[in-house]
Amino acid sequence: MSNIKIPTSFNIDLEFETADAMTRFLAWLIDFGIRAAYVLLAFIAISALNINSDARMAFIILVVSIPVMLYFLVTEIAMGGQSPGKKMMHMKVVSLSGNQPTASQHLIRWIFRMIESPLMAGLFFIPVILPIVTMSRTPYNQRLGDLVAGTIVINTKRKGSIEETIFRDMSASDYQPQFPQIMRLSDRDMNKVKELLDKALLAGDEVLAAKVAHRVKEVLHIQSDLPNTSFLETVLNDYNYYTTRDN
Known part of the structure; x- marks a missing residue:
């Protein structure tokens, strides 16, 4: 983990501890588990419906694919920079100014997540390697989406009494x-x-x-x-x- 100092209008630097790659991966696994459980339950519910194949495909797109695809965008905006996985691992996305990211910053991170997502491993090898390379080569463990959006992921777990x-x-x-x-x-x-x-x-x-x-x-x-x-x-x-x- 590394620390980043961000100046404030008070002219006093705020110091944040950036989240390390392993902690971010564990948070991703938690979020993956939540999405996987949702997909499983959704497929069970859709399978129980007595509908034709075209209607079933429409349900899969609307009820399964779109919510899973929008998971990080919606949760991180709604939860102030956290997904359930990030919250459980005591992490949060903030802008490089130390404030909460704007909607456009969240959107940029989400768009690049679609490129970097490990779920694409079966089709492409590069998307799995890209986040690992960028996080290992940047001083604040930023993936490509963070670099473009101007955000970092920080550790929010307070130490001390x-x-x-x-x-x-x-x-x-x-x-x-x-x-x-x-x-x-x-x-x-x-x-x-x-x-x-x-x-x-x-x-x-x-x-x-x-x-x-x-x-x-x-x-x-x-x-x-x-x-x-x-x-x-x-x-x-x-x-x-x-x-x-x-x-």
């Missing part, structure tokens, strides 16, 4: 937030602030804390005389207050 996230329970206190501007930032931005603050506190690095605090104030146009670490703790508390309070 809830104490390592930005979550803080503010429901049991009479907390008074100070910086409503903090809601202009995203969870990813705040996770990065939390990560850098923890690093500064652990190392006693006041310079790092000052840099992070200065950047937050600069982006959000905040004026504050709080010490740097106290300021960062406050913005984290404020963010939790605004995002977890009852509406």
